Amino acid sequence: xxxxxxxxxxxxxxxxxxxxxxxxxxxxxxxxxxxxxxxxxxxxxxxxxxxxxxxxxxxxxxxxxxxxxxxxxxxxxxxxxxxxxxxxxxxxxxxxxxxxxxxxxxxxxx
Amino acid sequence: xxxxxxxxxxxxxxxxxxxxxxxxxxxxxxxxxxxxxxxxxxxxxxxxxxxxxxxxxxxxxxxxxxxxxxxxxxxxxxxxxxxxxxxxxxxxxxxxxxxxxxxxxxxxxxxxxxx
Numbered sequence: 001x002x003x004x005x006x007x008x009x010x011x012x013x014x015x016x017x018x019x020x021x022x023x024x025x026x027x028x029x030x031x032x033x034x035x036x037x038x039x040x041x042x043x044x045x046x047x048x049x050x051x052x053x054x055x056x057x058x059x060x061x062x063x064x065x066x067x068x069x070x071x072x073x074x075x076x077x078x079x080x081x082x083x084x085x086x087x088x089x090x091x092x093x094x095x096x097x098x099x100x101x102x103x104x105x106x107x108x109x110x
Numbered sequence: 111x112x113x114x115x116x117x118x119x120x121x122x123x124x125x126x127x128x129x130x131x132x133x134x135x136x137x138x139x140x141x142x143x144x145x146x147x148x149x150x151x152x153x154x155x156x157x158x159x160x161x162x163x164x165x166x167x168x169x170x171x172x173x174x175x176x177x178x179x180x181x182x183x184x185x186x187x188x189x190x191x192x193x194x195x196x197x198x199x200x201x202x203x204x205x206x207x208x209x210x211x212x213x214x215x216x217x218x219x220x221x222x223x224x225x
Contacts, residue, residue: 008150043201043216044153087152096141096205097166098214100152 001026004101006088011106017078021104023071023088031093033064035073038085038103047073047086075106083108112136114217116202122223128190131220135183135204141165143214144177144187145201153201159185192224 006023013019025033033050048055050062050071061074071088088101115134123129135142140161145153156175158166162182170177174193179185189196199221203214 004152043218045216046213089152095166096158097155100154102150102152 002101003027003099004088004090006101006104008102009105011104012109013078013106014109015078015080018074018076019078019106020075021073021086021088021106023073023101025069025071025088025090025099027090027092027099028069029093030069030090032091033062033071034089034091034098035060035062035071036087036089036100038087040084044087044100078108080108080110082106114202114204114215116200116217116220118220119218120221120223122225123192124225125194126191128188129192129222130186130188131200131202131222133185133187133202133217135185135202136206136215139204139206139215140182141205142179142185143203143205144185145203145216147199147201147219149198156187189222192222194224197222197224 004025035047036044037047038044048057048062050064052064054063059076063072075082085103085105087103089098091098114136117132121129142159144156146156147153156170157177159179162179175189177187199219201219202217205214
């Protein structure tokens with residue numbers, strides 16, 4: 001079983017729609033959780049951290065369920081510029097190693 | 111502030127040849143990482159340096175891959191000899207312990223194609 005699992009997509013979503021991505025992780029010792037964004041042929045960039053109580057940044061909402069080892073990202077009112085691959089990332093307690101999922105590819109359609 | 115620099119941006123070699131990649135992290139960042147990203151997959155950590163010491167190289171194929179960070183700043187990653195399955199993007203990242211060590215900043219990567 002992969003340490004971090006994501007639905008690879010692709011998700012093709014009309015502009016203005018709401019889209020949600022899910023991610024599961026296998027290591028119960030995971031402590032920190034993130035969503036990174038990677039544009040085509042570019043490097044990954046941190047989109048947002050994921051906190052236990054859930055957190056929001058503009059149109060983006062991230063949630064964590066430690067009991068189910070499940071992370072989600074919700075994008076509301078999607079824009080063309082949201083087209084990218086979204087990488088679910090976990091960090092194990094006690095070290096700085098980041099483990100990436102395979103990414104979910106999102107395309108926003110005009 | 112300048113970001114993580116990497117060179118070359120692209121490299122095409124034949125199998126069994128050698129290749130080296132260079133990375134210059136963000137100034138002052140003590141931690142440096144090398145990742146391998148195969149098409150359609152997420153980045154996989156190859157090696158992590160803290161200053162000039164290796165913290166984690168458990169996923170580095172040591173029979174053919176080597177990396178060094180002699181002065182605790184720049185780093186090089188070498189593959190010798192290359193195999194077809196080494197075709198990937200090699201990403202360098204750095205982080206600053208004082209600023210939140212888990213926020214890693216990535217360079218643009220080196221795209222390697224092994225023929």
